[in-house]
Amino acid sequence: MRAIHTKSLTREFGNITAVKSLDLKVPEGEIYGFLGPNGAGKSTTINMLLGFTPPSSGTGTVLGHDIEDESLAVRQSIGVLPEDFGMYERLTARKHVQFAVDTKGANDDPDVLLERVGLADAADRKAGGFSTGMKQRVALAMALVGDPDLLVLDEPSSGLDPNGAREMREIIRSENERGTTVFFSSHIMEQVEAICDRVGIMRDGRLVAEDTIDALKDQFAADSRLKVTVDAVESGVVSALESLEGVSDVSVDGTAISAALTDSRRKAPVINTVEETGAVVTDITSEEPSLEDLFAAFTNDTHSPADSAPREQAVVTEEESSA
Numbered sequence: 295m296r297a298i299h300t301k302s303l304t305r306e307f308g309n310i311t312a313v314k315s316l317d318l319k320v321p322e323g324e325i326y327g328f329l330g331p332n333g334a335g336k337s338t339t340i341n342m343l344l345g346f347t348p349p350s351s352g353t354g355t356v357l358g359h360d361i362e363d364e365s366l367a368v369r370q371s372i373g374v375l376p377e378d379f380g381m382y383e384r385l386t387a388r389k390h391v392q393f394a395v396d397t398k399g400a401n402d403d404p405d406v407l408l409e410r411v412g413l414a415d416a417a418d419r420k421a422g423g424f425s426t427g428m429k430q431r432v433a434l435a436m437a438l439v440g441d442p443d444l445l446v447l448d449e450p451s452s453g454l455d456p457n458g459a460r461e462m463r464e465i466i467r468s469e470n471e472r473g474t475t476v477f478f479s480s481h482i483m484e485q486v487e488a489i490c491d492r493v494g495i496m497r498d499g500r501l502v503a504e505d506t507i508d509a510l511k512d513q514f515a516a517d518s519r520l521k522v523t524v525d526a527v528e529s530g531v532v533s534a535l536e537s538l539e540g541v542s543d544v545s546v547d548g549t550a551i552s553a554a555l556t557d558s559r560r561k562a563p564v565i566n567t568v569e570e571t572g573a574v575v576t577d578i579t580s581e582e583p584s585l586e587d588l589f590a591a592f593t594n595d596t597h598s599p600a601d602s603a604p605r606e607q608a609v610v611t612e613e614e615s616s617a
């Protein structure tokens with residue numbers, strides 16, 4: 295069974311289409327990162343999955359329950375960490391979790407859940423004095439009530455410092471190892487790369503890419519940079535390189551010549567052109583696009599992965615070139 299399955303899920307607000315014909319398939323046991331810039335439609339999708347916002351058209355199931363006809367069953371069988379969770383400043387961490395236990399009609403021991411999120415020592419402390427990371431862990435303990443098979447986390451790392459984000463990742467990973475499917479929305483790519491099996495990237499209400507991060511990197515070959523180090527830079531090399539198709543932004547720093555390439559097939563012509571100037575190539579390195587570049591490529595108008603050719607093997611790898 296799929297934990298989440300939507301077919302042509304669509305939501306319009308007046309003349310704005312927040313989510314357009316979304317087909318989402320999240321298998322059980324997966325950690326799925328739901329990505330996209332502000333306004334891409336992530337929250338609207340989550341609200342439809344939880345039954346808070348009715349779809350304009352299309353269908354969906356969560357853990358086998360229809361999101362429209364069985365939304366109560368959906369909410370009872372999953373754990374949700376909302377983006378904006380309110381804390382009662384005067385209530386202790388334990389009281390917060392107990393409240394969630396009572397609301398859900400479950401019989402969990404709050405102390406066990408607080409232990410699972412690393413807050414056992416703070417069980418008796420009032421939430422008013424908690425850091426953002428601690429508050430988020432209380433909210434996560436509340437989401438874990440009833441031992442849900444699916445956790446839906448809306449921006450679980452917003453407002454966390456790197457340590458807090460790492461702790462949150464470790465908790466998410468250990469919950470996944472217990473068998474829980476995790477669906478989390480984020481615009482922090484590093485967070486996603488560190489723990490997700492697969493990601494879906496939303497843009498303007500559409501799912502524009504869906505795969506493992508490695509596969510997405512393979513799809514997107516634009517703007518990798520090649521650095522060619524030579525014994526001495528000959529004059530005219532910059533203009534010679536810039537006249538090549540798919541090569542731009544050529545710069546020289548000492549004996550290193552660097553160029554942006556639209557795809558890795560441009561590497562050989564660049565190296566040949568440099569050698570034709572009479573220079574002796576002593577080293578070649580290539581820089582792959584960062585995760586942020588990847589995100590921008592799928593969500594900006596200026597880049598489009600569809601325009602890029604598939605990535606090929608590097609002409610010379612770093613190891614080879616330094617051997």
Ligand SMILES: Nc1ncnc2c1ncn2[C@@H]1O[C@H](COP(=O)(O)OP(=O)(O)OP(=O)(O)O)[C@@H](O)[C@H]1O
Binds near residue numbers: 307330337
């Ligand atoms: N209740 C609403 N009424 C009108 N428009 C809405 C409503 N909710 C969302 N929208 C619009 O739908 C689009 C998608 O918004 P949504 O909040 O789902 O995006 P998001 O990806 O979650 O963004 P963020 O990362 O900022 O939370 C936006 O253009 C937003 O303005």
